[in-house]
Amino acid sequence: xxxxxxxxxxxxxxxxxxxxxxxxxxxxxxxxxxxxxxxxxxxxxxxxxxxxxxxxxxxxxxxxxxxxxxxxxxxxxxxxxxxxxxxxxxxxxxxxxxxxxxxxxxxxxxxxxxxxxxxxxxxxxxxxxxxxxxxxxxxxxxxxxxxxxxxxxxxxxxxxxxxxxxxxxxxxxxxxxxxxxx
Amino acid sequence: xxxxxxxxxxxxxxxxxxxxxxxxxxxxxxxxxxxxxxxxxxxxxxxxxxxxxxxxxxxxxxxxxxxxxxxxxxxxxxxxxxxxxxxxxxxxxxxxxxxxxxxxxxxxxxxxxxxxxxxxxxxxxxxxxxxxxx
Numbered sequence: 001x002x003x004x005x006x007x008x009x010x011x012x013x014x015x016x017x018x019x020x021x022x023x024x025x026x027x028x029x030x031x032x033x034x035x036x037x038x039x040x041x042x043x044x045x046x047x048x049x050x051x052x053x054x055x056x057x058x059x060x061x062x063x064x065x066x067x068x069x070x071x072x073x074x075x076x077x078x079x080x081x082x083x084x085x086x087x088x089x090x091x092x093x094x095x096x097x098x099x100x101x102x103x104x105x106x107x108x109x110x111x112x113x114x115x116x117x118x119x120x121x122x123x124x125x126x127x128x129x130x131x132x133x134x135x136x137x138x139x140x141x142x143x144x145x146x147x148x149x150x151x152x153x154x155x156x157x158x159x160x161x162x163x164x165x166x167x168x169x170x171x172x173x174x175x176x177x178x179x180x181x182x
Numbered sequence: 183x184x185x186x187x188x189x190x191x192x193x194x195x196x197x198x199x200x201x202x203x204x205x206x207x208x209x210x211x212x213x214x215x216x217x218x219x220x221x222x223x224x225x226x227x228x229x230x231x232x233x234x235x236x237x238x239x240x241x242x243x244x245x246x247x248x249x250x251x252x253x254x255x256x257x258x259x260x261x262x263x264x265x266x267x268x269x270x271x272x273x274x275x276x277x278x279x280x281x282x283x284x285x286x287x288x289x290x291x292x293x294x295x296x297x298x299x300x301x302x303x304x305x306x307x308x309x310x311x312x313x314x315x316x
Contacts, residue, residue, distance in 0.1 A: 045260070
């Protein structure tokens with residue numbers, strides 16, 4: 001009797017925890033460091049993200065080589081000269097949603113939150129703070145965010161010949177539709 | 183003297199043309215590319231799970247031909263992805279299809295051979311620019 005009660009309690013907690021965890025493998029990460037001289041933008045639609053609304057923990061991961069550029073040469077330079085994706089194939093973000101309790105999963109709405117964490121890219125880890133928006137509509141959860149980074153912070157050096165065509169500041173926009181983690 | 187001037191001009195035009203072509207060259211399709219490696223989906227995942235660093239060295243940027251069973255197809259307005267069964271529920275081989283790739287007739291359960299460029303391993307092994315091999 002006691003054992004079955006314990007088991008059902010355990011089941012209940014596990015299920016309860018599970019219902020708070022959401023993930024996606026189809027997250028989108030856009031990258032833009034265009035200048036007036038040249039459009040330099042890429043999109044990655046294979047980002048993986050997990051978010052736990054019980055604790056506020058959130059994680060993102062992208063494969064650098066999965067960024068798609070319009071021009072092959074740009075994609076090659078991005079991988080070989082700037083991101084060195086053979087040595088650093090991934091970029092990851094691990095953080096925490098500050099005011100996660102404000103997000104009510106059962107209630108439709110738009111929730112603006114602050115996420116603080118660490119971005120690991122090109123072999124450099126740096127703290128990052130991002131404003132993000134969670135939208136809950138009919139049980140579906142989606143999130144968007146936009147951050148700006150300085151390439152120099154991540155040891156990405158721009159050769160002086162092209163320094164006017166590449167912005168020193170890169171804008172990263174992310175978007176995800178989350179599903180329940182089973 | 184004039185002869186040389188023409189030659190120089192011709193070279194400049196050719197060089198400029200080549201540069202312009204290189205600058206605008208789109209990412210090449212894998213359709214006509216030979217695969218570097220041929221593997222099954224479960225084997226490809228295993229390779230990355232057992233030693234990721236080694237697998238990165240051997241497979242990153244390589245054109246891989248993967249044989250597997252389709253578990254699901256994710257599609258939105260901009261792209262399609264085919265998920266291949268690896269025997270592990272949490273980790274798939276995800277093939278992001280080339281724009282306009284034909285996935286007609288593919289349903290969960292059908293077996294398929296996909297050719298794609300390996301970009302690495304997060305929770306899944308990801309191939310991009312994939313095409314269905316007929």
